[in-house]
Amino acid sequence: MKNWLPFLIFSIYSISAFSQFIDGGYGHSIILCEDSTVATFGENNSAQLGIGTKDSGTHPNPNSPIGITQKVKMVSASDYSSYILLLDGTVMAWGQGIYGQIGDGTNTNFVYTPTPVLNLDSVIVIESNSAGDFVLAIRTNGTVWAWGHNGSGQLGIGNKIDQNLPQQVIGLDSIVDVAAGAGHCLALRSDGTVWAWGSNSYGQITLADSVSDSTLPFIIDTLFGATNVEAGAAFSLVLSGDSTIWAFGYNYYGQLGINSTIFKTNIPTKVFQLDSVIDIMCGREHALAIRRDGTSWGWGEAGYNQIGVSTLDRNKPFRTNAIAQFVTMNAGSWHSFATDIYGNLYSFGRNTYGHLGTGSTSGSGSVVFPNYNSLICKVVVEPINPYARLLVNQEGNPNAYRFQDTSVYSTYRLWDFNDGSPIDTSINPLHEFNAPGIYNVCLYAFNQFGIDTTCTTIEILATNINELNSSVFQVYPNPVKDILNIKMNQHLSKSIEIEIFDVNGKIVVKDVKSNLSNQISIPLDGLKNGFYILKLNGSEFSQSIHFVKTDE
Template identity: 35%
Template sequence: MFCTSCGAKNDESNMFCTVCGAPLEHDPAQEPPATNADDGKSHVHVNNQGYGYGQRPMDFRNAGAGQTPMSAPQSPTPQPSMPQNPSMVQPMAAPGGTAAPGTPGSIDVGNTINVPGGANANGGGFPGGASVGAGMPGAAAVPAPTQNRNKMIAIIAAFVAVAFVGGIAVATLMRQNDSTSTAQSAQSSQSPVYGGSDEASAGTPEQTMGKVVSVSAGGSFDLAVDANGKAWAWGYNGHGQLGSATGSDSQSTKPVQVAIKGTVTKVAAGTDHGLALTSDGSVWAWGANDHGQVGDGSAAVSVGKPTKVTGLSGVTDIDAGDRYSLALKSDGTVWSWGYGDGGRTGHGIGNSEDTLEPQQIAGLSGVIDIGAGTKHGIALTNSGEYTTWTWGGGSNTDGPVPIPNAGDVAAVDAGNQYSIVLHRDGTVHGWGQNDKGQLGDGNPKAWQAQLVDADGMPSITAISAGDSHVLALGSDGSVWAWGLNDKGQLGSGSGSSTVPVQVGVSNATAIGAGGSRSVAATSDGQALSWGDGTSSPTEMK
């Protein structure tokens, strides 16, 4: 084929002269018959007859001033159309960049023209290779000679019009995607927070708490473990103690999942921070961290997402007090971290610095149970005989000291300047501060070890100490309470009690007392919470 403008010889498949850039005139008699076979290439459709690669293209030379270009029939679905300007013609656009991956897509504008280009978000291409992501910019157009300048201007103008329409479509798509992303972000902000390798990552959070098997009460919030090994929290969240975003007015009256990596076996609620023990012996912590009670080595004021405690493994038990934490390892050693004031971390009154990471408490071995009070700790050892040890509380000691004549003790716990122990015969003893009747002996002035008045109580199987009140679990599933009742923590609307009173809970399997709050789990998997302003046990669901 020879160019009619410069006489140069061109290949039959060319649409423009490779020398001068002028449109080539094709002789229908010399062209191969039309075929509908898919050759896998991007096709340029100029009308609804489907002229494509290897078929006769539209002759641009006959479209001059005052003539109207060929238009395509209307699509059943309204779409943008080419501007109907008599000075414009329908151009054959230069192909764009290679789409990746797959075959280059194309943009349909009113079934009028498909312009090959780079891949976009919906699979179509953009004129001249403009693309979102995959497409590479198309090659620059070859300038036309002077005698064809008007024709080429018309071609370029129409090409720009297509690009303009395509650009509007892209902008709309981007706004839609941005709106969707914003909505998803707003929704995800209500979910538990997940982190990296040393931060909680538990997959998609459960929406409903399963049957509860273990509970713990803190200063202003409660924790629970369900039968699926998931941790849950409710109450005040001003320091992130629910394991999610913090806020001075943030709280939840319904259980929210605390995102912990692994299967949770036990939880412990401190004044404003929480702990969780998983089946692999790891400990996770979250909430207030103003004295290092989270144990991640940082001095952050609060940690709103559960974080793995540094350097701990093989842990079998945990407890949390006022701004400090305790962990019992399988080798019988006890480790502490957090607020050292008054010697509560067990490192001596002269060593009351905050501990940002767990440190072993010297002088304790063979420990089988631990308890974290407000300002002091307690431990039970079994080295041939059961011995109870305490430390902290501002005492002038260098570490834990044994309690003489404590008897055959099975479990221990501590509150605000008082201690409580459960004997193997199901009786309970207490000593320490008793101004609110927390020793349960009917004598608010006694400080020495006192036997709790067991009148009417069954044999006790578990105990838990709050700030100034105590809970006891009976062998028949009943729950008993004594001590301060200024916020309903005894489960009744009456005043404080120096002797045990029965709480309106039956078939209980676990109990927890902390601050001015109380919580219990029942045999049917319910979690019941009271105190902190609510005197009647209320199911949490």
């Protein structure tokens, strides 16, 4: 075991960053395939599929946008437009452009094929919303740029004038994540502070009811230590460093997840009974989250089962009916997506235009199944390390144990029982220990991005082959204060090796007794009060016994 671990850690470790490989608009969707190509499907009434035409039909199978000659590293979708971030840091856009949201210097009604966004390079993140008509971008220097519709000041440039070329959002630097709503925005600074601007019609940027909007970013001074921001049409979510979620804004459908029917709130409120969250995402009026244990949760508007739970709106998180552990989730207006560690796509919710990509326009059922459309590519997998977990139960004879690999995001595993037996790669091995002792059993969980390890201690007190009883020897007193006595009723060995282990498996006493008499005395000077295991090894037997050291 010691030889291969350093190599594997070095060769498969990867660092995750903010990214998006799948997104949905009002009635269309866009995904980034593992070969860095792009596929679109669904509605095309505004040329949002990028295939050179627009039409009123449905496109339930994937299409390839025309004219993309470089590899793509991120995708995004607004209500009727699509965006891609290329590996060289430039952005392309297509679809509806009446508000200037294409970013090519025009307000053309429709742009039919991918077109470069002008005056913008070194981009690392792009963001738009399925209910919005504007775009945000983060550049490598931490500044934020915006273009498109600006009716509520959502471009953050100090006015409400639409822009058909990217403009720098005023007063922001060191930004690592952004979120766009229908008319409001959030930004996450590298110091964990959250900034907001745009529409405040429902308190979605935390301002008082008397304030309709803000055309400039401001810090939300009640939020700090944040790690992620997301926005729905008119509500906001912030993931805190303690892995809880805070919500504010519009709540008609329960999309804040605060277990309340309150219509709206401008006060950040903790999402009800949901912790250990690693990712959050918003649709138009619904929200999704993934916990560290791989479970996925949904709440808010659910008329099309876009939360993966049922068609009943929920005002607090419910676990989705998913058959897999999701690495990432994302959402359009009334439809949602998820991917697993293998790059399989899961889609659920509204499907009127075929925007689930299932090859039909039928809606999804109550259970979240993989997308079985053979024409759908494998989706790029969000980099995430495995989380090793195990369960263990005694099974059969006293020395046999059933181990279960319950790891999250693991695609392969190795078991090391640390008893000289071969490494085991099965999911739930049954292992029998053949000698008494304390064994540190370790599970190594792997995926394509990294490795995680967890261990558990197994104490074997006697084997079924060499089990001894009180007719052979007796240990007294127990509990013991000063001297532990071993009375030998039979002479089974010329010498006995004596080992005493503490609760951490550390040997604290080790001795060999030869020329044995009927009784052996072991002084316990220097041992702290507590629980210990005495292990006796002879030529024909091995036995372990618990005892307690005390001052009384």
